[in-house]
Amino acid sequence: MTGFFRALLCAPFIFLCAHAHAEGPARMVPNGDIQDAGWALGRLNDGGDLARTSYSYQETTNPVRLYLIDTGVKQTNGWATWFKRNPKLSIIANVRVGAGKAKAFTHGTKMLSVIAGPETGAAQGTPIQAVLYDVYEGTTEANSDTDPGNIASAVLNARSRHLSTTPRIPGVICIASGTQTPESSYTLKSSIDAAVAAGLTVVVSAGNLNKDVAEGYIPAVYGSSAGVICAGASSTTNTKYSTSNWGYPVDLYAPGENVRTIDYDTPLSGGYDTMSGTSPSAALTTAAAIIELSKNPALTPAEVESRIVGTSYPAAADFYPPPATGQAQFPSEIATLVQVEPSPEPDSDFDGSADILEVFFASNPADQNDRPASLSLAQSAGEIAVSFEVAQDQFNPADIYNLANGSKWKVQFSPDLNLWQDAAGTLSIGTAADGRIPLSFTAPLLNQKGFLRVQVIEPPPAAE
Template identity: 25%
Template sequence: MKFLLIALFATAASAMIAPLHTVKEKIDGSYIVVFNDDAKTLASVSTIKNSPFFSSLGGRVDRVYGSALNGFAATLAPKALELVRRFNFVKYVEEDQIMRIDAVASWGLDRVDQQDLPLDNSFTPRNDGEGVNVYVIDTGINPNHVDFGGRAYTEASMDFVSINRGGVDCNGHGSHCAGTVGGTTYGVANQANLFGVRVLSCLGSGSNTGVIGGMDWVADNHVKPAVASMSLGGGPSQSSDDAVTRMHNAGVTVVVAAGNDNEDASNHSPARAPLAITVASSASDDTRSSFSNFGSLIDIFAPGSSITSCWYDSDTAEKTISGTSMATPHVAGGAAILLAQDSSRTPDDVVNTMTSEATSGALTDAQSVNLLLYVG
């Protein structure tokens, strides 16, 4: 082992330095280290992690990724950061950043099962999503809420926040999103299975390293047919975008929020990830919601203004809130319906079918593709 360490660090000293990707709201000292695709993750991480030399420079490996990314999350002092960037198996290093929720019997359900206004006060989708597994990567879920009908699951292995609550929601946002995906009353696919992958705290925020930890878990542990619903976001992040790609390639349909800054979605991750289904928000009058991001990266719109769904603080709680966070689970539910109809569909099949069947041209001020989710 001693000679292996000497060789490894000698290689680092002579290697070209890997790029460092900076972010807007960085978490000081926290980084995501991404390896080349052909690097042996566990062997490389183990060598670095167990090295007294690495530790003496102020380095600590916090979390290892093996599915959504090939690499690890680490706390790195400046000298340790420089050392890591010089390893020839490191593709890039990215500063960790703060990630937040995207949120500022609902009208939204009524809207997505018909193509024209006025609303007809009914919801009749083509199926109920039974047998599809939806992974809600968010603040967790209240698994005991009556609207989930025993179909919501949480456990400690699905919790990636520093204070582990076993995936149980203490914010409300995740339960609300899960309710819109698959609640008996509020859900688009009201018999889908729901898994609370907790990556955001009781305050509704968290780290990119934690979010990618949740994505890594889903990429590695999902059961098909599978959908991931991500009503969260932050600044541009190559590691987040790469993790979406790996989830997609593993067979998970990934649905993400466009963001709530009334600006181009290309300024946000995972909204800008090429293989995600990026969702903008519409209001009940078929206008783009005033807060919704827009642009060429938008794949589809769904209802996101004044959406009522489950809440976290009792087993019957409900709340009405707005955001592209609320639009996203409508689309995740729509994806579940398509997969329940044909479980052999790939993520590409899902987005192609969804967009080809969407209501076209109904929206005002879309500033994006003019497609509204349709599940009738």
């Protein structure tokens, strides 16, 4: 088990945060667990456990903007009451794109419930500001459809909102739509490219035709661009769901068979409906991206995609369907499943600071009002210093990086939040007072963006 505080360096300015990367102090709050969450959410925690139906999620603190481009979302009567049961979800705008009055609501309502709904949402522990776009036209739910122009307009509107938001809030665009025949759209591609360039991560669904999306189905084909994540659908047995498209440029897969959603007809606690196909897969992937951005708001869309793909779970090698006679062999690489990191270190007093950190930083893990003090950063003459206080009864000046309880600690540096290495520098030890020892770690100031963290690592359990 490890715990860590992180400091974000952006020369010539220096920002400090705890557990998340944002300007100013930020803290984690208690974690959430759902014992009966259904197979899809359970698979997000452990891609290899086919029996798991519990789901553990982190309650993060940095807000993320969700731009859901879909049908309308039902927000009257029971639906509004149901969504309000997640206090971290706020619907800040409803935008109608296209002609006519909104008629379709089922698909978008279920999508939002998979992303952030109480009981069914994968990102229900993250503060989400939802901008809901209704791009579908038609007089009934059954005959409602849309065109690439409507989606492109919604994407450009999301980009404009993102750029005009002060302070800038990280955002994810979710598009779970697709064509039934091969098609291209310069307008849609240009709008998606512009959104990514503006800092918005885009998630698209692979489509439900059981075909190779390299044939040109949109918007799935844009998954080949960095910062655009194309999600296929997996089954309960970690194989490709029967209707899901596959192949390049699908980046990964997420549960897409009978995924638990809000009960659209009767939106009450404990009552659920299901949804299948690549739409819920895109919603679950969107939730994973939202959680990642809440933990690390400084990530670019390409970095979000790299993190999501890089932490995914390898599924069965025969995930792709066999080729028909006379057709080329499908890719041999192993498909991967989206994962969401479960609750981190124990936090006995639910104050947002892990017990292992409270012991190290000399605060009381049983007292919500006693939390570790923030680290401080200062730079001068080509150097940067990280200063903090540690518990006197844990720190040994003769063996500075090994603690009395068997834990170890270190200062680490990363240029990209992925690769971490021990930071080179010198440690200065101050005079103990009130059970605390002040420490200052001084390192050369690098001419690049980077991240520092103070990491505390628990000893392995004793052998029985």
